[in-house]
Amino acid sequence: MKVAVLGYGTVGVGVYEMLVSAKGLECGPVLVRPGKEDKAFKVSSLDAITSDPEVGAVAEVMGGIEPAFSYACQVIKAGKHFVTSNKALVAAKGVELNRLARENKVAFLFSAACGGAVPFLHNLALARESDEILSLGGILNGTTNYMLDAMQRLGLDYGDVLADAQRLGYAEADPTADVSGMDALRKIMLADAVAYGKLPKDGLLNEGIESITAADVAHFQSRGYTCRLLVSGGKNSDGSVCAYVEPVLFRSGAPECSVLENYNMAKYEGKNSGRIVLMGQGAGRYPTASAVLRDLSGILRGERYMFEEDCEEAAANNAEIQHCYYVRLPAAFASSVPSESAETSGEVCRLISKALSVKEMHALAKELREKGAKVFFAAIGE
Amino acid sequence: MKVAVLGYGTVGVGVYEMLVSAKGLECGPVLVRPGKEDKAFKVSSLDAITSDPEVGAVAEVMGGIEPAFSYACQVIKAGKHFVTSNKALVAAKGVELNRLARENKVAFLFSAACGGAVPFLHNLALARESDEILSLGGILNGTTNYMLDAMQRLGLDYGDVLADAQRLGYAEADPTADVSGMDALRKIMLADAVAYGKLPKDGLLNEGIESITAADVAHFQSRGYTCRLLVSGGKNSDGSVCAYVEPVLFRSGAPECSVLENYNMAKYEGKNSGRIVLMGQGAGRYPTASAVLRDLSGILRGERYMFEEDCEEAAANNAEIQHCYYVRLPAAFASSVPSESAETSGEVCRLISKALSVKEMHALAKELREKGAKVFFAAIGE
Numbered sequence: 001m002k003v004a005v006l007g008y009g010t011v012g013v014g015v016y017e018m019l020v021s022a023k024g025l026e027c028g029p030v031l032v033r034p035g036k037e038d039k040a041f042k043v044s045s046l047d048a049i050t051s052d053p054e055v056g057a058v059a060e061v062m063g064g065i066e067p068a069f070s071y072a073c074q075v076i077k078a079g080k081h082f083v084t085s086n087k088a089l090v091a092a093k094g095v096e097l098n099r100l101a102r103e104n105k106v107a108f109l110f111s112a113a114c115g116g117a118v119p120f121l122h123n124l125a126l127a128r129e130s131d132e133i134l135s136l137g138g139i140l141n142g143t144t145n146y147m148l149d150a151m152q153r154l155g156l157d158y159g160d161v162l163a164d165a166q167r168l169g170y171a172e173a174d175p176t177a178d179v180s181g182m183d184a185l186r187k188i189m190l191a192d193a194v195a196y197g198k199l200p201k202d203g204l205l206n207e208g209i210e211s212i213t214a215a216d217v218a219h220f221q222s223r224g225y226t227c228r229l230l231v232s233g234g235k236n237s238d239g240s241v242c243a244y245v246e247p248v249l250f251r252s253g254a255p256e257c258s259v260l261e262n263y264n265m266a267k268y269e270g271k272n273s274g275r276i277v278l279m280g281q282g283a284g285r286y287p288t289a290s291a292v293l294r295d296l297s298g299i300l301r302g303e304r305y306m307f308e309e310d311c312e313e314a315a316a317n318n319a320e321i322q323h324c325y326y327v328r329l330p331a332a333f334a335s336s337v338p339s340e341s342a343e344t345s346g347e348v349c350r351l352i353s354k355a356l357s358v359k360e361m362h363a364l365a366k367e368l369r370e371k372g373a374k375v376f377f378a379a380i381g382e
Numbered sequence: 383m384k385v386a387v388l389g390y391g392t393v394g395v396g397v398y399e400m401l402v403s404a405k406g407l408e409c410g411p412v413l414v415r416p417g418k419e420d421k422a423f424k425v426s427s428l429d430a431i432t433s434d435p436e437v438g439a440v441a442e443v444m445g446g447i448e449p450a451f452s453y454a455c456q457v458i459k460a461g462k463h464f465v466t467s468n469k470a471l472v473a474a475k476g477v478e479l480n481r482l483a484r485e486n487k488v489a490f491l492f493s494a495a496c497g498g499a500v501p502f503l504h505n506l507a508l509a510r511e512s513d514e515i516l517s518l519g520g521i522l523n524g525t526t527n528y529m530l531d532a533m534q535r536l537g538l539d540y541g542d543v544l545a546d547a548q549r550l551g552y553a554e555a556d557p558t559a560d561v562s563g564m565d566a567l568r569k570i571m572l573a574d575a576v577a578y579g580k581l582p583k584d585g586l587l588n589e590g591i592e593s594i595t596a597a598d599v600a601h602f603q604s605r606g607y608t609c610r611l612l613v614s615g616g617k618n619s620d621g622s623v624c625a626y627v628e629p630v631l632f633r634s635g636a637p638e639c640s641v642l643e644n645y646n647m648a649k650y651e652g653k654n655s656g657r658i659v660l661m662g663q664g665a666g667r668y669p670t671a672s673a674v675l676r677d678l679s680g681i682l683r684g685e686r687y688m689f690e691e692d693c694e695e696a697a698a699n700n701a702e703i704q705h706c707y708y709v710r711l712p713a714a715f716a717s718s719v720p721s722e723s724a725e726t727s728g729e730v731c732r733l734i735s736k737a738l739s740v741k742e743m744h745a746l747a748k749e750l751r752e753k754g755a756k757v758f759f760a761a762i763g764e
Binding site: 290297 | 500660680
């Protein structure tokens with residue numbers, strides 16, 4: 001099957017190189033910006049791809065919602081299988097693309113959009129067919145994992161590790177999408193949609209790592225905990241899905257603690273399979289390209305869709321899941337959080353909250369911050 | 383698709399129960415021993431299954447090579463897809479069954495035979511299509527992992543943890559297949575065959591955990607190491623495959639150290655994907671059944687084979703891979719092992735060997751044991 005590639009940036013180059021040696025796949029034209037067609041295989045018009053009867057599949061690795069979405073629609077309507085690494089596209093337009101792909105009887109796969117090389121969505125889509133997925137989530141942002149790991153292992157402060165991550169190319173010049181948890185949140189939207197047929201668009205909650213300090217990390221470490229930015233999904237008792245991102249403290253020995261540097265880890269719990277944990281590189285040229293290629297090989301084996309036919313947009317409900325939280329806040333505000341225990345040192349209070357729903361804790365932090373309090377919180381993991 | 387089940391033991395019951403709610407699958411007849419047909423869905427003649435035109439696939443969960451192999455041949459020749467959890471069958475007859483299934487254009491899948499609920503072989507088969515698998519392996523025997531974990535965390539001796547494992551149903555009355563590494567070795571034979579098209583039958587090496595003592599474990603632990611029984615495969619520079627089992631010492635923080643109790647962990651390293659780690663329950667009714675069901679759902683999506691068309695039997699070559707080894711042996715024999723460092727305490731010597739090939743180390747231990755020396759060895763992990 002001849003495969004066209006949309007975009008020739010970091011991932012596009014990797015996809016093109018891997019296509020050369022992949023079984024049953026061949027390199028087709030690569031879409032680049034006008035003026036960048038410096039090789040015979042590069043084209044600047046999508047028509048050259050949609051009108052080529054030899055092109056069986058198109059891999060979109062441009063990123064962003066437009067023009068990726070328009071291109072996706074044209075490619076699918078032209079009867080080409082569509083594979084993408086673009087989480088923003090699938091989070092925003094996945095339900096529509098799933099419908100369009102099914103109408104046109106072409107594949108719509110996006111392994112690389114969630115977890116990079118970690119084969120998460122593919123296995124989730126297969127497992128849901130015969131098992132009940134009780135919960136899912138993981139460490140799905142390599143940038144923040146790199147930062148938290150460096151803070152813990154090297155004892156550095158937030159600003160220093162962010163600068164390091166930027167220097168190493170792990171973090172963008174504007175790191176907001178990563179450090180706020182937004183990037184990880186988009187990935188869990190896809191996983192919820194794969195597992196439950198509901199793509200959550202409203203009611204999502206994300207607490208990132210912007211508020212963590214070296215003192216917080218030292219405090220966790222001295223008590224045997226490791227902090228990770230965890231993204232969580234799952235199904236509530238009323239059939240709605242939950243979807244949120246927040247720092248979580250894990251006891252040493254938990255698989256999350258062995259996720260070092262910029263690695264990712266995805267997990268799900270099946271009613272029958274039990275807990276399944278998957279780890280690997282969440283980003284980078286070849287890891288991401290390897291996920292795109294796995295989807296293309298999957299098409300050759302008959303794989304077509306990750307979303308079920310009736311997958312729909314929905315609202316997340318984060319009021320059901322409860323955790324006890326570690327909360328660090330100014331001592332003057334400590335009474336605002338119902339606590340099991342608290343330690344005050346000077347003007348800073350570190351407390352363990354009573355069990356609070358995710359929604360309650362995130363609302364409480366927002367309220368305290370609106371009053372000017374500097375707050376960091378993290379759920380206490382199992 | 384209606385699915386017949388061969389065997390109604392621990393896993394068979396789980397498969398039957400899961401078929402009731404799996405999408406696109408239906409329960410068919412279940413083969414039991416004559417005299418055990420106490421329900422309408424149980425039959426004691428394979429003919430009732432092979433002659434039933436509604437049966438599209440057969441799941442074999444009886445174990446053992448015969449009559450499973452004869453049944454498999456009859457089922458495949460009758461045009462039914464064949465799924466099995468039987469590692470002994472696939473290790474002994476996999477190449478032949480792959481050929482027969484392809485001739486008859488039916489599927490031959492066996493996820494549950496390696497890693498239980500851990501989706502190892504399926505992902506390996508998909509990854510090899512576009513990536514070069516550099517190495518593979520993992521912790522694929524839950525019994526020995528339970529024992530090693532209990533020795534380390536509870537400080538118990540070998541005999542006590544074996545008795546515990548037997549009491550909990552993790553170990554058989556005759557635990558030889560598990561503690562000798564033979565069970566894990568069969569699993570890596572399958573993984574090598576999936577990744578490289580070579581099913582190694584000769585030259586396999588297995589060192590189990592029968593020689594480990596509480597003193598060895600205390601020694602590792604005091605130096606920050608955790609011992610796991612690791613099974614390893616991979617491709618040598620001459621194109622042959624390696625396949626061996628041996629205890630390995632991992633530095634705390636390695637993912638292997640977070641594999642507790644009777645869990646399994648599989649890993650592979652792709653040239654492009656990087657290292658992928660997969661963890662989950664390696665055995666038990668529902669975890670194993672969940673892997674059988676994933677294969678059946680895979681058939682509905684077009685999945686057919688885990689082995690490539692030209693998969694063949696081969697000899698393993700374990701002379702290329704080298705490790706430094708921890709070796710505990712009688713002080714009188716210490717000079718037999720080329721060492722980097724050694725500590726002698728009374729009549730016991732604990733040394734770190736110079737780099738030795740797997741083949742050399744296993745041969746050396748065999749030689750020493752033939753001379754009456756009590757020896758334990760473990761490779762030093764990365």
